Amino acid sequence: MSGTTTHARTPRDASATPAEAAPSTPGSGGGPGAVDAAERARRWRLVLGGGGADGIGCSLTGQDAGIDAALTALYGAPADDDGGSGSSRARGAGLGASAPSVARWLGDIRAYFPSSVVQVMQRDAIDRLGLSSLLLEPELLEAVEADVHLVGTLLSLNRAMPETTRETARAVVRQVVDDLEKRLATRTRSTLTGALDRSARISRPRHRDIDWDRTIRANLKNYLPEFRTVVPQRLIGYGRAAQSVKKDVVLCIDQSGSMAASVVYASVFGAVLASMRSLDTRLVVFDTSVVDLTDQLDDPVDVLFGTQLGGGTDINRALAYCQSRITRPADTVVVLISDLYEGGIRNEMLKRVAAMKASGVQFVALLALSDEGTPAYDRDHAAALAELGVPAFACTPDLFPEVMAAALEKRPLPVPEA
Numbered sequence: 407m408s409g410t411t412t413h414a415r416t417p418r419d420a421s422a423t424p425a426e427a428a429p430s431t432p433g434s435g436g437g438p439g440a441v442d443a444a445e446r447a448r449r450w451r452l453v454l455g456g457g458g459a460d461g462i463g464c465s466l467t468g469q470d471a472g473i474d475a476a477l478t479a480l481y482g483a484p485a486d487d488d489g490g491s492g493s494s495r496a497r498g499a500g501l502g503a504s505a506p507s508v509a510r511w512l513g514d515i516r517a518y519f520p521s522s523v524v525q526v527m528q529r530d531a532i533d534r535l536g537l538s539s540l541l542l543e544p545e546l547l548e549a550v551e552a553d554v555h556l557v558g559t560l561l562s563l564n565r566a567m568p569e570t571t572r573e574t575a576r577a578v579v580r581q582v583v584d585d586l587e588k589r590l591a592t593r594t595r596s597t598l599t600g601a602l603d604r605s606a607r608i609s610r611p612r613h614r615d616i617d618w619d620r621t622i623r624a625n626l627k628n629y630l631p632e633f634r635t636v637v638p639q640r641l642i643g644y645g646r647a648a649q650s651v652k653k654d655v656v657l658c659i660d661q662s663g664s665m666a667a668s669v670v671y672a673s674v675f676g677a678v679l680a681s682m683r684s685l686d687t688r689l690v691v692f693d694t695s696v697v698d699l700t701d702q703l704d705d706p707v708d709v710l711f712g713t714q715l716g717g718g719t720d721i722n723r724a725l726a727y728c729q730s731r732i733t734r735p736a737d738t739v740v741v742l743i744s745d746l747y748e749g750g751i752r753n754e755m756l757k758r759v760a761a762m763k764a765s766g767v768q769f770v771a772l773l774a775l776s777d778e779g780t781p782a783y784d785r786d787h788a789a790a791l792a793e794l795g796v797p798a799f800a801c802t803p804d805l806f807p808e809v810m811a812a813a814l815e816k817r818p819l820p821v822p823e824a
Contacts, residue, residue, distance in 0.1 A: 455481070469518070476514045480531055512549040525553045532559055542567055544574040552578045554586075554776070558666025562715040576707060583706050586674045586803075594678050594807040601811035602652050602684050617642050653737050653814055654686045655679055656728045660744035661691045663716040667776035668743050670710065671803050675775075677706040679810075688731060692724035693717035694749065720750035725758045736766035739813045743772045746787040746798065755787075760794050768813045771798040775806060797821050 447464040455478060466474050508531075515524050528550060532538055538559060541547060550556060560567075560575050567575060620642040628637040657679075659665070659672045669691070676689040680703035688700045691713050702708040721744055732738050740762060748755055763769055771791050773783045780800040788798040799821050801809055812819045 452477075472514060473518045476511060476518060479511055480527060480534065508546055508549075512546075512551075516551060521551060524551045525555070528553075529555050538563060541575075542571050544571050547571065547574045547578055550578070552582045554582060554667050554670050557582050557670050557710070558715065561666065561669070561710055561713060562663060564711060565714065576711070579710060580707050582670070583674055583710070586671070587678065587706075590674060590803055590807075591678045591681075594675065594810075595682060597807035597811050598679070598682065598685070598814065601814040652684045653739060654688070654732070654734055655810075656688045656690065656731065656738065656740045658724050658728050658740060658742045658744075659689070659691045660719060660721070660724075660742075661693055661713045661715055661717075662719050662745070662747075664745060664781060665743070665774070666715055667778060668772075668774050669713055669715065671775045671806075672743055673706040673709040673713075675803075675806060676709065677703055680704065688728075690724060690728055692720065692727075694720045694723075696720075696724050696727045698727070718749045719744070719747055721746070721748045722750035722752075722755040722758065725755060725762075729758055729762060732762070732765075732767065735762070738766075739768040739770065739810070741770045741772065741810075741813075743775050745773055745781055746771075746784040746791075748784065748787060752787070756790055756794065759791060759796060763794060763796070768816060769796050770809060770813050770819065771796050772801045772809075773798055774800040775803065776800075777802055 444464075448466070448470065451464040451466060452470065452474060455474070511531075512528070515527050519527065532541075541550075541556075541560060542563060547560075557579050560579060564575075621638050621640070622636055624640050624642055625636050625638050628639055629635070630637060657672055657676050659669055661669055673689070676687060679685050679687040680689075680700075687703060688698070689703055689709065691697050691699060693714065694717060697712065699709050699712050702712055721742070725740075725742070728740055732740075759769055771788075773788070774781045783798070791798050797819065801822075805820065805822065808820050
């Protein structure tokens with residue numbers, strides 16, 4: 407192998423390599439030191455694929471051959487020394503543009519690999535082989551492993567989707583949305599309910615509105631040992647308005663193509679926030695136009711199919727609309743989710759943010775709301791917002807409840823370290 411240049415055929419960002427996902431052979435043992443030469447050769451053969459890798463003298467049979475064929479169909483085989491194609495290169499065209507062959511391949515990879523790897527390979531198939539148009543076929547949609555990225559792809563194809571596919575696509579999106587709500591809703595509600603309770607705390611409650619637990623803890627320094635009692639010099643409780651709307655939340659979401667995952671998560675969180683009676687939640691999506699989807703917040707799937715991923719970006723116009731809907735600035739949180747690539751009037755955008763801040767609005771700028779980390783973004787605009795006291799940062803779905811709780815309580819945001 408010293409005279410041959412090879413490249414591993416592993417799915418990008420996968421949590422397990424093909425060799426790890428493949429079954430082990432008898433005698434491979436439990437640790438790296440126990441792997442015999444034959445098993446080591448088998449693993450290298452699976453990782454490197456055909457072409458020059460065939461020279462390691464390891465042939466594949468049974469399930470290993472199936473794994474190799476599935477990988478080759480997507481990633482092809484490395485080139486030979488003379489620049490030509492290896493013997494397995496012909497199999498690299500195995501998927502082609504045929505829905506039946508793709509459906510069979512999708513079934514194969516689900517049998518061979520864990521779900522996290524399947525999702526990565528599906529993403530690679532869409533990117534590398536241009537299979538987006540095949541997702542418009544119901545039979546193929548039923549075979550895919552649904553995840554946030556697949557939903558983003560389906561939403562980008564929404565306008566081109568035939569009626570025969572639309573219901574299947576909605577079912578796929580519904581599955582992902584329901585899974586996200588189960589994972590995120592309970593923690594979001596409990597975190598924000600606590601924040602709202604703390605922000606609504608009053609110091610002169612009537613007797614029946616006293617929160618005795620917090621009152622006693624706040625007055626422990628006034629404990630009188632001889633009387634074995636606490637003197638409640640400071641009363642803490644909640645007013646009668648505890649069940650009414652306490653805060654207004656505006657989610658302003660950039661629906662440009664690069665923000666697909668953020669749109670999915672924001673729509674789910676928007677539905678969760680809208681279900682809380684103490685919050686008045688508004689959801690606005692924008693590109694060069696602005697669409698208010700607040701009346702669809704009871705169903706995040708309707709929200710998602712009301713978006714139109716792609717196109718330009720006019721943050722200034724979107725913020726102008728949001729600003730016009732603010733009636734209680736001191737009790738309002740505006741969350742802008744955008745990579746800040748502004749196609750509108752930059753100075754006006756910054757002036758609007760400054761004006762909202764000056765009026766008492768809590769303004770939050772998220773570069774992304776996803777698990778993908780910090781995306782490409784306009785650093786000049788991010789720096790300008792930071793000068794206004796608005797740090798711009800990427801936020802994971804797990805961190806979002808804490809960010810919202812801090813904004814509701816008007817305390818510093820939990821900005822993750824770079």
